[in-house]
Amino acid sequence: MSKKKTAAIVLAAGMGTRMKSAKPKVMHHIAGRPMVSHLLATLDAIKCEQTVVVVGPDMEDVERAVAPNPTAVQTDRLGTADAVKAGLAALGNFKGNILILYGDTPLITEQTLNAMLEARAEKSNPAVVVLGFEPVDPGEYGRLVTDDEDGELIKIVEAREATPDELAISLCNSGVMAVDGSLLGGFLARVNNNNAKGEYYLTDIVGLARDDGFSAAVVEGEEDELVGVNSRYELAQVETILQDRLRERAMKGGVTLVDPATVYFSFDTQIDPDTIVEPNVFFGPSVTIGKNAHIKAFSHIEGTFIGNGASVGPFARLRPGTNVGDGARVGNFVEIKNADIEQGAKVNHLSYVGDARVGSGANIGAGTITCNYDGFMKSHTDIGEGAFIGSNSALVAPVKIGDGAVVGAGSTITDDVPADALALARGQQKNIDGAAAKLREKKRALKEKNKQEKNKKG
Ligand code: UD1
Numbered sequence: 001m002s003k004k005k006t007a008a009i010v011l012a013a014g015m016g017t018r019m020k021s022a023k024p025k026v027m028h029h030i031a032g033r034p035m036v037s038h039l040l041a042t043l044d045a046i047k048c049e050q051t052v053v054v055v056g057p058d059m060e061d062v063e064r065a066v067a068p069n070p071t072a073v074q075t076d077r078l079g080t081a082d083a084v085k086a087g088l089a090a091l092g093n094f095k096g097n098i099l100i101l102y103g104d105t106p107l108i109t110e111q112t113l114n115a116m117l118e119a120r121a122e123k124s125n126p127a128v129v130v131l132g133f134e135p136v137d138p139g140e141y142g143r144l145v146t147d148d149e150d151g152e153l154i155k156i157v158e159a160r161e162a163t164p165d166e167l168a169i170s171l172c173n174s175g176v177m178a179v180d181g182s183l184l185g186g187f188l189a190r191v192n193n194n195n196a197k198g199e200y201y202l203t204d205i206v207g208l209a210r211d212d213g214f215s216a217a218v219v220e221g222e223e224d225e226l227v228g229v230n231s232r233y234e235l236a237q238v239e240t241i242l243q244d245r246l247r248e249r250a251m252k253g254g255v256t257l258v259d260p261a262t263v264y265f266s267f268d269t270q271i272d273p274d275t276i277v278e279p280n281v282f283f284g285p286s287v288t289i290g291k292n293a294h295i296k297a298f299s300h301i302e303g304t305f306i307g308n309g310a311s312v313g314p315f316a317r318l319r320p321g322t323n324v325g326d327g328a329r330v331g332n333f334v335e336i337k338n339a340d341i342e343q344g345a346k347v348n349h350l351s352y353v354g355d356a357r358v359g360s361g362a363n364i365g366a367g368t369i370t371c372n373y374d375g376f377m378k379s380h381t382d383i384g385e386g387a388f389i390g391s392n393s394a395l396v397a398p399v400k401i402g403d404g405a406v407v408g409a410g411s412t413i414t415d416d417v418p419a420d421a422l423a424l425a426r427g428q429q430k431n432i433d434g435a436a437a438k439l440r441e442k443k444r445a446l447k448e449k450n451k452q453e454k455n456k457k458g
């Protein structure tokens with residue numbers, strides 16, 4: 001069994017009117033990237049050599065999202081066979097396997113695509129392999145008519161054209177196919193639109209292949225991987241299925257998820273073993289976490305690297321460009337953006353650290369703010385190793401706090417602080433002996449006087 005090279009045509013021409021959206025359907029995100037990008041990644045994983053995405057007119061954002069894969073435009077929506085024809089032209093003279101996929105059906109797995117390619121390589125050499133499935137509700141899906149004896153696929157009938165006997169068939173057409181690339185063009189050229197919808201049906205190529213003496217076969221997939229997105233409701237369903245997969249992948253990889261259903265991953269979230277993720281954590285794109293880290297509840301993390309043994313949250317917000325070093329600690333109600341929190345540093349409470357470096361072992365007191373933006377420009381704050389920033393300090397960037405320096409609590413720091421210096425930038429304290437007691441006595445007397453005057457009047 002030798003596998004041929006593989007190319008793919010991804011149909012993505014539909015706007016998806018039921019999405020009620022200004023953007024093309026396949027651009028809606030699941031797990032942090034457009035649906036169509038998930039499909040392209042799966043095709044990469046099976047070493048697909050060439051992929052063309054068939055788009056509708058004016059879908060430049062899809063073209064950008066799928067680049068460097070080429071796109072082909074289907075100008076009029078004449079049916080699935082017509083869409084595939086538009087794509088095929090862009091594949092040149094490709095003679096291997098051609099997979100036909102749908103941009104709005106993004107959950108199809110590598111395993112299923114590989115099973116289809118293996119079926120293509122069987123001795124019977126089927127010209128067309130169709131991915132079938134048995135949905136709970138066969139509804140409007142095309143039905144797969146198979147030979148009772150050898151299981152070969154005889155034809156696909158669209159629901160609206162099926163006889164009652166055919167409608168009773170539970171095996172349905174997912175739409176996904178693997179076709180012999182040297183034959184596909186010839187089949188498509190002979191598809192006509194003499195049918196209920198007046199469309200060019202891709203499904204007709206099964207009958208055409210058999211007319212030419214070739215066989216066709218069915219491979220079965222799971223309904224879960226074949227959910228198509230036509231509405232926001234289905235978009236959410238697909239997200240749920242994908243999140244379950246990502247949670248399972250994390251746990252299989254050695255990550256503890258205390259309450260998996262409440263943790264949201266992006267497609268590329270990467271977490272090493274023995275890290276614990278508490279409930280209600282959201283990972284946006286580009287998050288990498290080392291081992292033995294602890295991500296506490298209600299944290300929102302994106303574009304961030306977190307080192308081994310680091311601790312983050314609860315209620316932390318880590319924005320793009322954040323690096324949390326090994327063993328560093330980021331505590332509750334802390335926001336960090338574009339900053340390096342070096343090894344063992346601590347930012348434990350109620351701080352904003354943006355465009356900054358916090359040197360290893362430094363301690364940032366509660367309520368410290370890096371004032372990185374003056375309304376026009378962003379500036380950098382550099383905090384040296386082992387520095388100590390007292391609580392409620394404002395560090396007005398650009399500013400540099402030297403190694404081992406101490407900033408007194410409540411300081412507004414506008415000038416650089418040398419290494420090992422103590423910086424105090426706040427009003428000086430004055431204690432007046434006995435003045436509080438005197439003040440209290442004065443107020444009490446005033447209150448008593450007011451009360452007596454009121455009684456006299458009443
Ligand atoms: C198609 C199949 C049906 C199958 C079902 C699975 C045909 C004739 N029928 O039916 O057997 O059970 O899919 O969902 O193929 N598209 C284009 N250009 C077109 C027409 C369609 O790009 O001109 C794309 C659509 O955006 C969609 C996909 O192809 O992603 C399927 O098209 P749709 O019209 O929904 O086909 P169905 O009638 O559902």
Ligand code: CA
């Ligand atoms: Ca459909």
